[in-house]
Structures are given as structure tokens and as C-alpha cells.
Amino acid sequence: MPNARHLQPLPVPPGADALDVLPALERALDGEGPALLPVRSDDGAESRRLAEALAGPLTSGEDADEDPTALVIATSGSTGTPKGVLLTASALRASAEATHRRLGGPGHWLLAMPAHHIAGVQVLVRALLAGTRPDAVDTADGFRPDNFATAAHRVLAADGPHYTALVPTQLSRLISAGGDGLAALRKFDGVLLGGAATPPALLRRALDGGVRVTTTYGMSETAGGCVYDGQPLDIAEVRIDGGTGPVLLSGPMLARGYRHQPEAGAFVDGWFRTGDLGRWHDGRLEVLGRADDMIITGGVNVAPLPVERVLAEQPGVREACVLGVADPEWGQAVVAAIVPSDQARPPSESDLRAAVRAGLNSASAPKRFAFIPELPLRGPGKPDRRALAAFFQA
Template identity: 55%
Template sequence: MALLSTVPVDGSPAAVDGLVTALRHALAGGPAVLPVGPGESGVAGDPGEGAAVVIATSGSTGAAKHVVLSAGALQASAQATAERLGGPARWLLALPAHHVAGVQVVVRSLLAGTPPVVQDLRAGFRPEAFAAATRELGPDRRCTSLVPTQLGRILDSGGAALDALRGYSAVLVGGAALAPQLHERALAAGIAVVTTYGMSETAGGCVYDGVPLGGVRVELEEGGRIRLGGPTLADGYLGDSGLTAAAFADGWFRTGDLGRWRAGRLEVLGRADDMIVTGGEKVAPAAVETVLTAQDGVTAACVVGVPDPEWGQVVAAAVVVDGSLDGALAERLRAAVRAALGRTAVPRVLRAVPRIPLRGIGKPDRMATARLITADAGPAPIDTASHPRNG
């Protein structure tokens, strides 16, 4: 039986040092590593020969899965990243080390021959701490990986943290969709943003700025579901042959995401399970969110379907806005969605919230957002012209 070593990581540099040592041994053929965050526990099982890392992950339902990644998959991903970004670099770890994106920062660092500099995350992500950690990198070529929330905080804070971020050769941004307005702000500020798409089952990001990494294959099934292939694929799920067989077949991983090709680049439209069906018409929440967050005054948005006795579901949006969500702003947002996506996609319910509920490494929690919207006892702003039956 192959061994599985549980390594607790609490966000401290000392804990990451232990993970670095364990990963170095795992990549050389030693026991596979299961990094666990605060409050998490280990798991028993045989990851199989060649396994280097087991990553605990959960979907929107919260059902736990444990993804088994081989040393070959991790190293192929790290090598492809180095090739895409122009060569090895010194990396700053500013993400939780028990997520695949954090693990890959460590693997890329080991590949480059230099351990990562680690930002202490025990008190949460702080832009000033990011600036201090960046100074430890020295003059070497530098890269880091962030989620959109972290990028937004640095841009909002300005000062030393923003100056530090400008000094990176590449800033990988993934874990959740990057809103167009935030992306444009970052580029305008001189940040070398590289958007990434991938998941634990692909050893992290495998499509950068819509273009697959070297060796990675992308196909779209009929209906738009994304399939990914290549050397970065996981071996499957620990202790679940049925789930493995359903997701991995013939050298492909069948994702739960929908996408399309646009100008030769992959555009991810969101989860197939998140699709809203209203009056028999389908609406992709991610497409609506893209339009909403591109509007002046909107800093974040999460779109969900909420039950409706007539339509089955209606499109509902929680938005974070500068100031208040008055009637003029609500109509401007609806008009923007109507112009870009048609009447069916227009949110019939708009709610202003102080922040979008998040889960995991920074993905929007759609279930929590739906509860937040439906718990509001006030009258829902209704766009009576938003559905095809009305026009």
C-alpha cells in the first residue's frame, strides 16, 4: 500500500516549510502528501503508486472529494507554467497552501531550485504584509498567484502593496472569474495579470489567458461542456472508483463547466449546474455577472436562479455597489444586460449586498447568495419586460 502523509498547514511560514520538505520527498518518490488546513482532518486510503499529492476539494454542495495527483502531473504543470511565463522565477506564496494553487506555487519553486517566500496568512490576507513579503524575494525575477479578491484589495490599498505587485513578471489570477472592471483596473495600474483556468483535477491552472499550456488539450462537447486532457491530469479520486470513472475517461477529464471559443481563446461561461432555466430559456449566470461588473459603480456581482411559481426560476443578482442601488442604477444595470444578452437574461431581482459570500479559495457561494436574496423580506424590484413572453 502506498503511504499518505498528512501535513497540517495553518498559513504560517513555519508550516509551509514543513510542506516544502514533504513535497520535495513526495516528488522524489516518497510518501504522498495530504495538506490540510485549519479545522480539517486527514483521510485514510491508498493513493496508488506514483501519487505525490492528495488535495481535498468540495463543490458547491460541499461534498468532499480527494483528488490524487502524481509527481508527473505536478511537474508537467510547473514546467509548462515556467515555459509560458518565460522561464523559472522566484515565487511568493500568498494563497492557502492546502489548495492546489498554493501547492503548485511550492512545486514551481522546487522546480526553479529556490524555496518560495511565504506570506503569513494566519490573520488573513493583508496588502501591507504582501508588500513586506515581496521585499524578501530580492532582485530575482518574481511571480505570484492570487485570487481576484486579493488583487482587488491590493488595488484598493495602493501604496507599497501596489508598488510591490507592479514588480512581478507575472501575477496569475484564478480560483474564480476575474471581473472585467477589476481586470482593466489591474492592467491600467501596470500589473502583469495572467488569468488562469483549471482545477485540482488538472493540477491547477492549465489554460492561461484562454490559451492551453503546452501539452494541454481542450475540447468542447456538444452543448459546450469543457473537456481537458494532457499530462497534468489527476489519477482520479481517492477511494472512489465510480466517481473517477464518471469524470476521467480515455485521457480526458470532463469538467462541470461550459465554454466557447472566441478569437481562438477559451471563454469559460460558468458551471453547467449553475445554469438558470427561466420559462424554458437558459441563462448563464457568469455571462450576466460579466456584464454587471463591467458597469460603473459595480464592484462585484453574483447571479443565481431563485424559485418562481410562474417561470420555474427567475434571474436574481446580488451586487456590491458604490453607494446605494437606486432606481436609476438598477435600470441602467438591467438595460446593459438586456443590450448584451437579451431580455431573458435581465435580472428580475436585484439586491445590494455589502459583500458576495465566498467559499473555498475565493469562489462565489451561489447557495449562500440565493439564501441571502430570498431571505430579504422586502419587495423584489421586477422588470416586467424582461421575459420573452412580455415582448
């Protein structure tokens, strides 16, 4: 390309002010403006770090006149090192249009999560393509059900389908609080739920309570969710190597690659190797968690996600996160951080172990538990396993 386009930081305000980025985002999608690197406007140090690592002229392999790179989404993935995911305008459009087809047509969107992450920015992209004005939840004091209700009522006043996207923690708060927030959530025609694994008990509570939840699986590299309720969108293909093995994804929603990494091994022959393990179960994709989160304890492989699902089903457990920590006897010990429903009356450790043994096997039963008020989170809503590992090891 004779005149290299530049990647320019796009400061994204939190909450309702995030809608201020819509004009710049629309220009990027149309190829009329620079490629954009969404960064938090309220974290100057982090924004400068990402800009120094990723901003600047795009190389010929990172852009193309016929399909310009519109966004570069910064993600640490599982390594903690910032990577820039090169998303073309066509990938973002393909993902958004496929979502509308699956949900029932273009509609009005409510932004409830940070718009510098792919799940949030795709809410804005879908609204732009639908030709509707999105609204946003005020998150100045964090995510609060009353603020969700206020913003939801504005969106629900418009004619046509109404959609929003949440992470499991937000859904849990809305259901637990009840009241106007939950009543408003029930009126949405589609509620996309992703960003982290959804506890089965939470999903049942939502569906039984009349919330039209659709679980999503995807990542920045796929322009957001591309598998809904275990079924690929009509543009996506899923491949699993072996009965249980690495999950690979393909389709027009795939990113061009990574910034400054022309030979990234995750993108090969039109497929993206996710780093997740999965299997097909009753015709649906079941994701078992990150391959690098696999725990090897006493020579036995233990996937954390199935253990978390069993624990989250037990009385008195609101949330659970399972991980492995170094152990002189077992190599790694299975440990679990539990958020009790009632902090004053946590569930019995022996009952929790017995449930895991009965539901899975003895090797999967946690050796140690920690009962904490909230799980530390990173990104849009994923448990921060590094922070929890440091907590257990301390």
C-alpha cells in the same frame, strides 16, 4: 502493490508558516515519503472530517511504483461532498514546468493564498522545482495589501524572474488600496490570476495599471491552471463538444482520478470532463460557467457568467454574482448579489437591468438584486452560491 502506501494528513498553517511543509512536500514529490492530504491546521473539525473520509492505505488503482501519488487534494467541487483528487508527482511536475515555460523560466515565488488548495500548493511546487526559496504573505489578519508589500519586497530582492498567484478578490484589494502593495505587484514578472472568474473591468484596471496579469483556468483535477489567457499550456489539450458545450481537458497534468471512486465518470479515455460550459472566441477559450449553475427561467437558458460580466462593467459595481432561485411563475428567477463601490450610494436597479437587456437579452435581466458589503466566498476565492441562494430565498 505488495506494500500499500498510506495517505497521510499534512496540516498546513496559514500565512508565512505554510513554508514549514516544504520538506514533506519535497519528499512526496520525490516518492520518498507518504502521499499527503493537505488540510488546514487551524480548523481541527474540518481536518478530522477530511482525514476520516480520505486518509489511509492507497489501493493499487490509486498509486503506482513508477509514478507515485504525491498529493490528494480535497475538493467539494459543486456538490459539497468531499472528494480526494489523486495527483501524481509527474502531473504536478508537468504543470509546474509548463507554467515556467509560459511565463519565461523558473523564478522566485511569493505565496499569497492558502497552501492546502491546489493554487497555493502549486506555488510551493514551482519553487521547489526552480530550486528557489519561496516567501509567503502574513495572513493572520486576512489578506492585507501592506502585508503583501512587506513579503513582496523580500522576494523582489532576489535576482531573476519574480512570480505570484492571486484570486480576483486579492487583486481588487491591491488595486483599490494603491500604495506600496500595488507598487510591489507591478514589479512582478508574472501574476497568475485564477480561482474564480475575473471581472473584465478588474482585468483592464490591472493591465492598464502595469500589472503583468495572466488569467488562468484549471482545477485540482488538472493540477492547477492549464489554460492561460485563454490559450492551453503546451502540455494541455482542450475539447468542446459543439459550438458551445462541455469543456474537456487532457494532458500529463491530469489527476489519476478520485479517492475511493475507481469508476468516476469524469475521467474517461485520457480526458477530464470539467462540468464547465465553454466556447472558442477569437481563438481563445471562453468559459461560461458551471453547467449546473445554468439558470432556466421561463424556458430560456441563462448562463450566469455573461450576466456577471455585464453587471461588473456598470458604474458603481465592484463585484457581482448571479444565480437562479426557485420562482413559482418562472421556474427559476435570475437574481444578482451586488457589491457596490460605494455602500452608501448603490447603483440603480433599473439601470442595471437595462444594461443586461442591452448587452444580452431580456431573459437574462435579474428580477431581484441584493446590495451587500462583500460576497461570501468558499475555497480559494469562489463566490459561495449556496450561501447566496439561501440569503435570497430567506
